Amino acid sequence: MNIFNLPLWIVLDKEGNILLLKRTDRNVWEPIKGGIEEGETPEEAIKREFFEETGITENTISKFENLWVFSETKELESWRLKINRYYFVFRLVWIKPEISLNHVTERGEDHNDFGWFNRQEIDWLTMEYKESFLKVLD
Numbered sequence: 032m033n034i035f036n037l038p039l040w041i042v043l044d045k046e047g048n049i050l051l052l053k054r055t056d057r058n059v060w061e062p063i064k065g066g067i068e069e070g071e072t073p074e075e076a077i078k079r080e081f082f083e084e085t086g087i088t089e090n091t092i093s094k095f096e097n098l099w100v101f102s103e104t105k106e107l108e109s110w111r112l113k114i115n116r117y118y119f120v121f122r123l124v125w126i127k128p129e130i131s132l133n134h135v136t137e138r139g140e141d142h143n144d145f146g147w148f149n150r151q152e153i154d155w156l157t158m159e160y161k162e163s164f165l166k167v168l169d
Contacts, residue, residue: 033111033112033113034112034113034115036066036115036117037064037114037115037116037117038064038065038066038067038073038076038116038117038118038119039061039062039063039064039116039117039118039119039160039164040062040063040064040065040076040077040080040081040119040121041062041118041119041120041121041164041167041168042062042063042077042081042095042121042122042123043098043120043121043122043123044122044123044147045122046149047149047150048147048148048149049062049147049148049149049150049153049168050062050063050123050145050146050147051145051146051148051153051156051158052084052085052141052142052144052145053142053143053144053145053146054141054142054143055140055141055142055143056141057159058157059157059158059159060146060148060156060157060158061158061159061160062118062164063077063080063081063084063085064080065079065080065083065084073097073100073119074095074097077095077119077121078095081095081123084141084142085145095121095122095123096121096122097119097120097121098120098121098122099120100117100118100119100120101117101118101120101166101167102115102116102117102118103115103116103163104116116160116163118163118164118167120167150168150169153165153168
């Protein structure tokens with residue numbers, strides 16, 4: 032059986048709103064996704080993935096506070112595949128409060144929009160992994 036590890040990075044602002052990016056190809060909202068490279072800590076990986084996905088430079092971020100980790104495993108027998116999803120939840124702390132994602136003009140080719148959403152707003156969004164995502168937030 033093949034094993035696929037899928038880290039999902041849940042980034043919260045100081046009010047507890049969640050950062051989601053809108054996929055260009057499927058028109059769905061998702062958290063930042065991306066792997067942890069060999070020798071990299073989760074804290075290093077979220078910084079790298081955040082900057083890759085948003086274009087925000089590291090000198091505008093004070094830190095990411097690690098709040099908690101949630102994981103789940105799903106086996107797809109017909110595909111002989113086991114998927115391990117890891118939800119890493121981080122709180123974003125800006126160096127300068129006036130800088131925000133609204134200042135980002137380049138978001139890469141995978142996403143065409145972003146937003147900070149509270150828990151109730153997420154109920155109305157089209158998302159992949161929504162059921163699991165909501166379990167993490169509740």
